Amino acid sequence: MRSKQPTIWDIAIKLNVSISTVSRALRNAPDINPDTKKAVLDLAHELDYQPNTIATSLRKNKTDIIGVLVPEFVHAYFPSVILGVQEVANAAGYKVMIGQSNESLEIEKHNLQAMLSSRVDGVIMAITRETNEYEHILAAQRKGLPVVFFNRIVDELPGSKVLVDDYRGAFRAVEHLIQTGCRRIAHLAGPENLTMSRNRLNGYIDALKAHQFPVDESIIMPCDFIEGRARACTQQLLDGPNRPDALFAVNDPTAIGALVCIQENGLSIPDDISLVGFSNAPHSAFVTPPMTAVVQPTNEIGRVAARLLLRQIEEGAAFVPETQTLDTTLVIRKSTHPVLKTV
Amino acid sequence: MRSKQPTIWDIAIKLNVSISTVSRALRNAPDINPDTKKAVLDLAHELDYQPNTIATSLRKNKTDIIGVLVPEFVHAYFPSVILGVQEVANAAGYKVMIGQSNESLEIEKHNLQAMLSSRVDGVIMAITRETNEYEHILAAQRKGLPVVFFNRIVDELPGSKVLVDDYRGAFRAVEHLIQTGCRRIAHLAGPENLTMSRNRLNGYIDALKAHQFPVDESIIMPCDFIEGRARACTQQLLDGPNRPDALFAVNDPTAIGALVCIQENGLSIPDDISLVGFSNAPHSAFVTPPMTAVVQPTNEIGRVAARLLLRQIEEGAAFVPETQTLDTTLVIRKSTHPVLKTV
DNA sequence: AACGTTTCCGGAAACGTTGCCGGAAAAGAA
DNA sequence: TTCTTTTCCGGCAACGTTTCCGGAAACGTT
Numbered sequence: 098m099r100s101k102q103p104t105i106w107d108i109a110i111k112l113n114v115s116i117s118t119v120s121r122a123l124r125n126a127p128d129i130n131p132d133t134k135k136a137v138l139d140l141a142h143e144l145d146y147q148p149n150t151i152a153t154s155l156r157k158n159k160t161d162i163i164g165v166l167v168p169e170f171v172h173a174y175f176p177s178v179i180l181g182v183q184e185v186a187n188a189a190g191y192k193v194m195i196g197q198s199n200e201s202l203e204i205e206k207h208n209l210q211a212m213l214s215s216r217v218d219g220v221i222m223a224i225t226r227e228t229n230e231y232e233h234i235l236a237a238q239r240k241g242l243p244v245v246f247f248n249r250i251v252d253e254l255p256g257s258k259v260l261v262d263d264y265r266g267a268f269r270a271v272e273h274l275i276q277t278g279c280r281r282i283a284h285l286a287g288p289e290n291l292t293m294s295r296n297r298l299n300g301y302i303d304a305l306k307a308h309q310f311p312v313d314e315s316i317i318m319p320c321d322f323i324e325g326r327a328r329a330c331t332q333q334l335l336d337g338p339n340r341p342d343a344l345f346a347v348n349d350p351t352a353i354g355a356l357v358c359i360q361e362n363g364l365s366i367p368d369d370i371s372l373v374g375f376s377n378a379p380h381s382a383f384v385t386p387p388m389t390a391v392v393q394p395t396n397e398i399g400r401v402a403a404r405l406l407l408r409q410i411e412e413g414a415a416f417v418p419e420t421q422t423l424d425t426t427l428v429i430r431k432s433t434h435p436v437l438k439t440v
Numbered sequence: 441m442r443s444k445q446p447t448i449w450d451i452a453i454k455l456n457v458s459i460s461t462v463s464r465a466l467r468n469a470p471d472i473n474p475d476t477k478k479a480v481l482d483l484a485h486e487l488d489y490q491p492n493t494i495a496t497s498l499r500k501n502k503t504d505i506i507g508v509l510v511p512e513f514v515h516a517y518f519p520s521v522i523l524g525v526q527e528v529a530n531a532a533g534y535k536v537m538i539g540q541s542n543e544s545l546e547i548e549k550h551n552l553q554a555m556l557s558s559r560v561d562g563v564i565m566a567i568t569r570e571t572n573e574y575e576h577i578l579a580a581q582r583k584g585l586p587v588v589f590f591n592r593i594v595d596e597l598p599g600s601k602v603l604v605d606d607y608r609g610a611f612r613a614v615e616h617l618i619q620t621g622c623r624r625i626a627h628l629a630g631p632e633n634l635t636m637s638r639n640r641l642n643g644y645i646d647a648l649k650a651h652q653f654p655v656d657e658s659i660i661m662p663c664d665f666i667e668g669r670a671r672a673c674t675q676q677l678l679d680g681p682n683r684p685d686a687l688f689a690v691n692d693p694t695a696i697g698a699l700v701c702i703q704e705n706g707l708s709i710p711d712d713i714s715l716v717g718f719s720n721a722p723h724s725a726f727v728t729p730p731m732t733a734v735v736q737p738t739n740e741i742g743r744v745a746a747r748l749l750l751r752q753i754e755e756g757a758a759f760v761p762e763t764q765t766l767d768t769t770l771v772i773r774k775s776t777h778p779v780l781k782t783v
Numbered sequence: 784a785a786c787g788t789t790t791c792c793g794g795a796a797a798c799g800t801t802g803c804c805g806g807a808a809a810a811g812a813a
Numbered sequence: 814t815t816c817t818t819t820t821c822c823g824g825c826a827a828c829g830t831t832t833c834c835g836g837a838a839a840c841g842t843t
Contacts, residue, residue, distance in 0.1 A: 102556075102583060104829055115793045120831060128791060145579060147557045151503065152829035154494045155798045171520050176513045183540060192554060195538045197526060211535060213445075214490045236488060240445060353726065360728065383696065385703065385728040447799055458823045463801060471821060495799035498828045 103144040112136055123148065154216065163406060164212040166196045166205065166222035168249075172349075173378035174395060175223070178247065181399020182221055189407055191218070198225050206233045219243035219406045221399075224251065243409040243416075245402050250292070257405040258420035259398050263293050263375075266391040266425035267300025268307075270373045271345055273389070273427055275308050277434040279343035279371050283316035283334050285327050285355060287347040297347055297375060316341055320351055327354030335362055343371040343433075349381065352388060356432075372432040386431035394423050446487045455479055466491065497559065506749060507555040509539045509548065509565035511592075516721035517738060518566070521590065524742020525564060532750055534561070541568050549576045562586035562749045564742075567594065586752040586759075588745050593635070600748040601763035602741050606636050606718075609734040609768035610643025611650075613716045614688055616732070616770055618651050620777040622686035622714050626659035626677050628670050628698060630690040637662075640690055640718060659684055663694055670697030678705055686714040686776075692724065695731060699775075715775040729774035737766050 105119040112119070114133060121129045122137035140146075154160040165182055167175040183193050194217060196208035205225045210233075212220055220242060224234075231254055238244055238255060245257040274282050284301045287294030298317070305312050315337075318330035327346065331354065334341055344359075346352035352374030359370055366372055366386055374381050374390040381388040401421050409416040429436065448462040455462070457476060464472045465480035483489075497503040506529055510518040526536050537560060539551035548568045553576075555563055563585060567577075574597055581587055581598060588600040617625050627644045630637030641660070648655050658680075661673035670689065674697065677684055687702075689695035695717030702713055709715050709729055717724050717733040724731040744764050752759040772779060 102559075106829080116830085117793060117795095117832085118791085121792085124831085126832095128789095130791060133791085145583075147553060149498075149559060149829050150557045151494050151497050151559055152798090153831075155492075155498055155800090155828090156830045156832085158798065160494065170513070171516050171523065173514050173516075176519055180514065180540070192558070193538075195536075197523070210490060214493045215535070216445075216492060216494055240488075357728070384726060385700070449799080459800085460802085460824075461822060464822085467801085469802095471819095473821060476821085492799050495828090496801075498798090498830090499800045499802090501828065 102149070103146045104149065105146075107144065108137060108140050108146065111140060158216075160216050160218055161190060162192045162194050162215065162217045163403070163410075164194050164196060164215075164217040164220040164222075166198065166208055166212070166220055168198050168200045168205075168223055168225045170195075170197055174248075174393075177378065177395040178399040178402075181396035181401075182403045183399075184396070185400050185403040185407070191407070200226050202227045202229075209233055209237055213237055213240070213242065217242075219245075219410050221245050221247065221402045221406055223248040225249075243406055245406045245409070247398055247402050255418060257402075257409065257418045259402045259405065260420065260422055261393050261398070262422050262424050263296035264300040264303075266375060266393075266427070267297040267345070268304045269300075269425075269427050270375065270389075270391050271301050271304035272308070273429065273436065274343045274345065274371055274373060274433065275304070275310065277367075277371065277436055280310075281313075281316070281339065281341045282310070282343040282345060283318065283341040285330055285344060285346045285351045286317055286319045287351075288321050289319060294347055301345055320347075320354075322348055322350060324350040324354040327351040328358045331355045331358035332362075335359070335364070341370065344373070346372065346374045348375050349377055352376075352381065352390070353384065356384060356388070367431070367433050371434060373427075382428075382430065389430045389433040390428055391425045392428050393425055397423055445492070446489045447492065448489075450487065451480060451483050451489065454483060501559075503559050503561055504533060505535045505537050505558065505560045506746070506753075507537045507539060507558075507560040507563040507565075509541065509551055509555070509563060511541050511543045511548075511566055511568045513538075513540055517591075517736075520721065520738040521742035521745070524739035524744075525746045526742075527739070528743050528746040528750070534750070543569050545570045545572075552576055552580055556580055556583070556585065560585075562588075562753050564588050564590065564745045564749055566591040568592075586749055588749045588752070590741055590745050598761060600745075600752065600761045602745045602748065603763065603765055604736050604741070605765050605767050606639035607643040607646075609718060609736075609770070610640040610688070611647045612643075612768075612770050613718065613732075613734050614644050614647035615651070616772065616779065617686045617688065617714055617716060617776065618647070618653065620710075620714065620779055623653075624656075624659070624682065624684045625653070625686040625688060626661065626684040628673055628687060628689045628694045629660055629662045630694075631664050632662060637690055644688055663690075663697075665691055665693060667693040667697040670694040671701045674698045674701040675705075678702070678707070684713065687716070689715065689717045691718050692720055695719070695724065695733070696727065699727060699731070709775050710777050714777060716770075725771075725773065732773045732776040733771055734768045735771050736768055740766055 105116045109116045109119045118133060119137050122134040163186055165179055170176050179195060186193050198205040198208055202225050205228060222244060234254060246254060247259040250258050250260055271282060286298050302312050316334060320326035320330045344355050346355050355372060359366055364370055372388060374388050376390040376392045381390040405419060448459045452459045452462045461476060462480050465477040508522055508525055513519050522538060529536050541548040541551055545568050548571060565587060577597060590602040593601050593603055614625060629641050645655050659677060663669035663673045687698050689698050698715060702709055707713055715731060717731050719733040719735045724733045748762060
């Protein structure tokens with residue numbers, strides 16, 4: 098049985114003042130006698146009083162909670178974005194409520210409903226892989242809910258967005274391969290309908306062109322983000338004529354697939370084949386050999402998203418949505434040659 | 441500017457009934473005319489009405505939210521127990537609010553305050569590494585807050601606990617090494633003051649004894665969970681006389697440290713040295729070679745913890761705390777010999 | 784001494800629900 | 814018909830805050 102927590106009433110009665118006075122003392126309002134204020138504060142501390150935030154929320158019509166809605170969080174990417182969100186949200190006096198959709202549109206809808214029902218002040222979200230209709234999100238926005246998107250962006254949706262410069266990241270990764278002496282660079286590409294994969298593909302192509310390398314369509318292999326498919330594609334590349342001496346993988350699972358395949362074929366990384374991935378997470382550091390990879394500023398993504406959301410919450414209707422693009426960094430580890438070996 | 445969401449008042453006025461009636465219709469109470477109920481439900485749907493859960497919470501003095509407090513969540517372990525929590529909590533109509541202490545006692549206290557302030561119905565928590573005084577937790581419990589602990593257990597605290605059978609896990613890991621032909625098995629141990637490390641150490645020792653192996657103190661190396669120290673210890677083992685042919689590592693970072701050290705010495709896993717870890721997460725699968733490891737049922741830990749908490753919430757003061765011990769499983773991958781090579 | 788100001792405080796309504804209580808109308812029983 | 818029961822509904826207080834409004838007392842000014 099939950100024992101009752103003390104309320105401002107309890108304090109008021111013990112001190113023989115009104116609840117208004119107690120309330121004023123607690124949230125240091127201007128018109129209160131310093132002595133009574135001190136008395137209230139002391140008693141509150143003694144009773145271990147904690148304000149009932151749900152009463153406050155009801156009264157003020159504001160919860161000071163922001164919702165974060167992610168498709169999953171067992172991989173490091175989303176948790177570490179959330180960390181960034183928490184950092185700026187907490188500093189601004191907001192709490193963070195996390196929802197997890199398990200990559201299911203149904204659950205995403207349900208979670209968004211729940212957030213609306215909990216009257217969160219705003220939501221930061223990355224949509225599910227299977228989210229292909231947006232009415233639930235649009236409806237929430239029509240009700241005035243501020244929403245900022247990240248990671249999985251769709252143009253049909255209004256609102257602020259935080260994304261990563263996929264094109265430049267890919268470009269630099271490929272440039273690095275070229276600079277370390279690779280001459281035939283294959284690409285394990287993502288699904289063609291995603292802007293993200295397209296941007297990375299374009300970065301790959303433009304880097305080749307910028308260095309007067311030919312673009313060979315036969316070594317651009319779409320493998321849908323799936324580790325198994327990446328393995329098969331890599332095998333195909335190894336078996337084919339004119340074997341590539343480098344691979345640029347579109348994301349983590351793909352890179353892992355390539356890595357195991359190469360090693361199973363008894364080839365050495367990076368001596369026979371250099372490998373660079375495009376990573377969501379520091380994960381790639383723990384593989385052997387530690388992988389050179391484009392890494393995303395996950396924490397910063399969360400911080401930026403939170404700042405945008407807080408601005409929107411505070412500025413209200415006057416706020417005009419912004420989309421911010423963050424840069425990636427190429428972390429050079431052991432799956433490519435060191436860069437000093439210049440071309 | 442947040443536009444107002446519809447309330448039961450709006451529905452009541454449009455339908456020319458009282459708010460009581462609307463309320464009854466919405467939470468299908470018994471005494472209501474099916475027709476009016478349908479009318480209310482229809483209009484609610486049309487207006488896209490969502491009940492204001494914070495008003496409900498205030499009124500019912502129950503939030504249907506359970507808090508989960510973890511020291512970090514960028515590694516897979518905690519997120520995946522949270523998944524388990526969510527699964528049973530959501531199924532029972534509860535929402536989950538997550539707090540993250542960043543391994544800081546200060547933040548842990550603050551988060552617990554916040555949960556109390558939010559009037560969560562209960563908390564599932566794993567304390568911080570630096571949590572060495574428990575007054576904040578005891579105070580919360582004294583106020584009647586149900587708390588269940590997992591992963592980091594301390595005897596001084598009352599409440600339900602969910603833990604993992606470290607002893608048996610270690611025992612079986614070592615037994616597996618013995619059965620695959622290893623004859624000299626070293627142990628990279630954890631800090632001696634933690635019951636967890638002690639249990640794993642005892643499992644190691646007893647497995648050796650059970651198979652009439654000698655226990656050689658000189659190849660039991662405490663390395664404090666730190667990857668760097670594990671590397672140094674492993675090097676020492678490799679350099680020493682009578683090199684071990686197997687290593688049992690107390691946790692993930694330790695195992696990784698051993699792995700890189702062994703490979704840097706040009707030795708083969710498992711042919712020169714077998715390696716088995718004690719893992720928090722499926723992490724160890726992604727290393728090369730994929731590591732044989734004792735793995736914990738992370739999801740199940742969350743589910744069990746949630747079930748215990750929900751029972752305590754519902755049974756109230758009548759509930760007597762329980763501690764449940766879950767079993768681990770040994771996942772055999774490539775860092776040990778296959779088991780068919782029987783002794 | 785009379786006035787205006789400032790300082791501090793209490794009363795009360797409101798936020799959106801729930802749930803008790805009582806009562807009117809409809810239905811059933813005599 | 815008349816009485817009892819059932820069915821359905823409205824009024825109202827309450828949950829713990831915040832905040833507006835008004836007023837008493839203390840202070841300052843002429």
